[in-house]
Amino acid sequence: MVKEETLKELALSRSEYNLILDKLDREPNDLELGLFGALWSEHCGYKHTKKLLRSIKSTSEFTLTEAGAENAGAVNIGSNKAIVMKIESHNHPSAVEPYEGAATGVGGIVRDIFAMGARPIALLNSLRFSNLESDRNVQIAKGVIEGISGYGNCLGIPNIGGECFFDESYESNPLVNAMCVGLVDADKILSAKADRPGDLLIIIGAETGRDGIHGASGLASQNFEETIELRSAVQVGNPFLEKLLIEACLEISNFNELVGMQDCGAAGITSAAIEMAERSELGLKIDVSKVPVKEDSMTPYEIMLSESQERMLIAVKKNQHQRIFDILEKWDLKCSIIGEFIEGNEVQIFDGEKIISQTSIEALTSPPEYDLSLLSKGYKNKKNKIKIKEEYKNFDKKIINKYLFEILGSNNLISKESIYRKYDHHVQTNTVVEPGSDAAVIRIKGTDKYLIFSCDGNSRFSLINPDVGAQINIAEACRNISVLGGEPISLTDGLNFGDPTKPKGAHELIETFKGFNKACKVFEIPIISGNASLFNEGHNSSINPTPIIGAMGIMNNKTKIINKNFMNEGDYIGVIGKSLWGTENGLSGSEFQSFFDKTISGEININLDFEEKIQKNIRNLIKNNLINSATDISLGGLIMGLIKSCEKNNLGVNIDKSIPNNWAGALFGEDQSRIIFSFDPKNEKLIKESLSNVDWEKIGLVSKENIKFENIFFESDDLFLRYNKGFSTDI
Amino acid sequence: MKIGIAVFPGTWSETDTHYATQDVLGITSEYIWHKDQNLNNVDFIILPGGFSYGDYLRTGAIASFSPIMEKIKEFANSGGPVLGICNGFQILCESNLLPGILIRNKTLSFVCKNSNLKVNNNSKFTNLYKKDQIIKIPISHGEGNYQADKNTINKLEEENRVIFRYSSRSGDTSEQYNPNGSINNIAGIINDAGNILGMMPHPEKACEKIIGSDDGLGIFSSIISSMVKNG
Numbered sequence: 001m002v003k004e005e006t007l008k009e010l011a012l013s014r015s016e017y018n019l020i021l022d023k024l025d026r027e028p029n030d031l032e033l034g035l036f037g038a039l040w041s042e043h044c045g046y047k048h049t050k051k052l053l054r055s056i057k058s059t060s061e062f063t064l065t066e067a068g069a070e071n072a073g074a075v076n077i078g079s080n081k082a083i084v085m086k087i088e089s090h091n092h093p094s095a096v097e098p099y100e101g102a103a104t105g106v107g108g109i110v111r112d113i114f115a116m117g118a119r120p121i122a123l124l125n126s127l128r129f130s131n132l133e134s135d136r137n138v139q140i141a142k143g144v145i146e147g148i149s150g151y152g153n154c155l156g157i158p159n160i161g162g163e164c165f166f167d168e169s170y171e172s173n174p175l176v177n178a179m180c181v182g183l184v185d186a187d188k189i190l191s192a193k194a195d196r197p198g199d200l201l202i203i204i205g206a207e208t209g210r211d212g213i214h215g216a217s218g219l220a221s222q223n224f225e226e227t228i229e230l231r232s233a234v235q236v237g238n239p240f241l242e243k244l245l246i247e248a249c250l251e252i253s254n255f256n257e258l259v260g261m262q263d264c265g266a267a268g269i270t271s272a273a274i275e276m277a278e279r280s281e282l283g284l285k286i287d288v289s290k291v292p293v294k295e296d297s298m299t300p301y302e303i304m305l306s307e308s309q310e311r312m313l314i315a316v317k318k319n320q321h322q323r324i325f326d327i328l329e330k331w332d333l334k335c336s337i338i339g340e341f342i343e344g345n346e347v348q349i350f351d352g353e354k355i356i357s358q359t360s361i362e363a364l365t366s367p368p369e370y371d372l373s374l375l376s377k378g379y380k381n382k383k384n385k386i387k388i389k390e391e392y393k394n395f396d397k398k399i400i401n402k403y404l405f406e407i408l409g410s411n412n413l414i415s416k417e418s419i420y421r422k423y424d425h426h427v428q429t430n431t432v433v434e435p436g437s438d439a440a441v442i443r444i445k446g447t448d449k450y451l452i453f454s455c456d457g458n459s460r461f462s463l464i465n466p467d468v469g470a471q472i473n474i475a476e477a478c479r480n481i482s483v484l485g486g487e488p489i490s491l492t493d494g495l496n497f498g499d500p501t502k503p504k505g506a507h508e509l510i511e512t513f514k515g516f517n518k519a520c521k522v523f524e525i526p527i528i529s530g531n532a533s534l535f536n537e538g539h540n541s542s543i544n545p546t547p548i549i550g551a552m553g554i555m556n557n558k559t560k561i562i563n564k565n566f567m568n569e570g571d572y573i574g575v576i577g578k579s580l581w582g583t584e585n586g587l588s589g590s591e592f593q594s595f596f597d598k599t600i601s602g603e604i605n606i607n608l609d610f611e612e613k614i615q616k617n618i619r620n621l622i623k624n625n626l627i628n629s630a631t632d633i634s635l636g637g638l639i640m641g642l643i644k645s646c647e648k649n650n651l652g653v654n655i656d657k658s659i660p661n662n663w664a665g666a667l668f669g670e671d672q673s674r675i676i677f678s679f680d681p682k683n684e685k686l687i688k689e690s691l692s693n694v695d696w697e698k699i700g701l702v703s704k705e706n707i708k709f710e711n712i713f714f715e716s717d718d719l720f721l722r723y724n725k726g727f728s729t730d731i
Numbered sequence: 732m733k734i735g736i737a738v739f740p741g742t743w744s745e746t747d748t749h750y751a752t753q754d755v756l757g758i759t760s761e762y763i764w765h766k767d768q769n770l771n772n773v774d775f776i777i778l779p780g781g782f783s784y785g786d787y788l789r790t791g792a793i794a795s796f797s798p799i800m801e802k803i804k805e806f807a808n809s810g811g812p813v814l815g816i817c818n819g820f821q822i823l824c825e826s827n828l829l830p831g832i833l834i835r836n837k838t839l840s841f842v843c844k845n846s847n848l849k850v851n852n853n854s855k856f857t858n859l860y861k862k863d864q865i866i867k868i869p870i871s872h873g874e875g876n877y878q879a880d881k882n883t884i885n886k887l888e889e890e891n892r893v894i895f896r897y898s899s900r901s902g903d904t905s906e907q908y909n910p911n912g913s914i915n916n917i918a919g920i921i922n923d924a925g926n927i928l929g930m931m932p933h934p935e936k937a938c939e940k941i942i943g944s945d946d947g948l949g950i951f952s953s954i955i956s957s958m959v960k961n962g
Contacts (some may be wrong), residue, residue, distance in 0.1 A: 149841045153871070154782045156743025240741050240785025330766075332740065424945075426869040429747045436945075443941065445750075561941075572775045577852045 010037025039266035045367035098143025103151035111263035117190035118182025128175035154239035159423030160440035172538030177607025209294035212307025252462035283344035372506035379503035387603030392664035452486030459544035470515025485622035486553025498542025564631035579673030586669020655700035735773030744780035753936035778819025791821030820929035831879030837912025866946035943954035
């Protein structure tokens, strides 16, 4: 009888163990139990999210893959070019060892991309830390950023954007989501599978060591409080080796002898090889004694479950590996034939001559699927009406100035330049709009395309209402793309949630998927890939539910490039949206509310049809070359939108309106579906015609300096200084 | 006229350099692999940026011992033009083809941004620029802090061998425009014979206006045109 501690170490429940007994019709040996622990983990088996994932729109006229079928999702962008993209989280490893955790997070997502034969052409990331008031939090933030910088810069892949957000809910559980984008000829996408019995299974790259055993089942599937002791479960990255792997794997990717490629990520050889066999509908023979190891005395269990970094598996036609081995030798990479695909549906694991496991692949790769809906019904979101202090409703210049200058002390609102300057964003010479705008733009050489990328989320909205929060998440991702002129065509999601076996966690997951579904339908956009990181809990509370959306848009390269920055004194400023000043709920979940009232509450709303309409309209204005800048009103409200539009070119605004008595909501409210844009006065007539079907108004003009309303003005020098001053503690 | 671009394991700027020289400027460029036995009759050698051999030990240190570097040293010592960009500059210093050393940035952090450089046009690599022209070229390095002993610096200055200095947009070369702590804001230097240039900024990344600047092209055009003139 297996011990409780053993099951706990593998993150398997007693009932799951019983299910294994049923499936095998015998007791699993230790190795087999390890395989089940890894493959039935959330990270590999998606047992809590599979049902929900199936409900999502994952294909469109552009998609070339089915969701979850490959290492990442692919979309066709025309001219026989495809884009492969995916987000992956490395939350738990980054909490334990920030530098290596974040570094290997980058390494992992990059391997997912080139495993499909695609050249990685961009990295983005979304980071969540607690406030920078304790040494530990500063150390985590610093370590993560240095890790991304240290690993990513070494690879020669530009890091073009992302976000960094601070909230106390990430105190014991920082989030590190990395997104990678790859480019491949549409007819040359590699699959992670073998072709026929006899195909060889070959391991390439690093030797296998004792690092990272139980990473998937242990770190990523348990409550966080228990994992602080699991230091050996975090891997150490070698970006130099990864760079060699990228080049070598891309060089062999066009060889006829190569059948399939798969990265060794979570759960190491176990997950990589067995999933390859499953996809191929073949059996598999592996000999662990053939795996190059770092230490002589490693057990088969350790070899199969090690998460040593910088390893790839390839499937190669029988007896046709020589030309591939020559290329690997050119790059000084180790490789070894460790098995072959066979008829049948079994994985047979050998240690030399001796067979040590013989298990059904179907059993290993079909964990139970949990239905969270029953559990979720036990949870009701608290409904709070927003409370607005009297002070926020009485126009008073002195008070407003005081609040504005104070909130510019928020690490969430200020420029993130000190972070992205640590990442190379110019390499590959394609970056057209650098980090710092709503999204980044790159060109694709040899085509007439620009691609636009963003990566972000808003966990406060998801905390208030995970359904509407998720809708806003997708709407804002698409809006970030649209304000640069791009037509959003694909999404990837990073789901960062608490414990799905508790009512709150289950509820937040289910509602988030509801919201995703509604938004995907309205925007007619698929979520082509993604990652789930659950059990993000510690100190008796979970993180705010944090769905992250990575979005890609496309536009023709004849389009004039604009970004958030006002360009010329004298340009008119317009705002598209129902109301410039927002609604009475605008402060719900806003930075203002969180910063001053220390709460996250109220009601949030979005009208998806209206949102879709304004995005279409802004794209049209850009396409017809009618405007000089555009940005959405989001975190920090209207006033932050204006400051950000002005600061780069040191300009100001004259708004011919008076701020209403409800100044806090008007300046700092974060109501959705509002876009600030500027344009040459001579285009006014054409703009009026173009926007005839949508609510918008002209609010003033771009001036030489200062942010002026009719009843108040703010000195821009002071605002810009605060905006650009860097974080409260250097990270 | 043929450019050779040296590729070490870990190099990542070779394709950008190839694109800038061959695709943008139309000069034939080919790669020289670090295990190659000869230089294939190239006329001008570029050591591009990246992290050769992972930059383990010290930046550029291991590359300086690679087989192809012996050939490149011979080529350079016989007067062949060599340009080292970023990691290439570090390799040239480690190979004693240029004086001094590049140590960690003063901030101890990697830095990526557009830098303004004040150009000394008195070299084969910069003669197509105007005197004291200010050009915009990206930097991207963790170890670009140029240091050398006092005599070396004095000699470089006296012999007018500092080719690029970090500056403001208007040409002010005071300390506040120094992104990495280099002595005298030095961003690039040349050897005493004038055929070897090392620079931390990446001219190949400033090859087209659409990506922010094409100010870097002048370096490739200058050296090619001086070679054409001299037959």
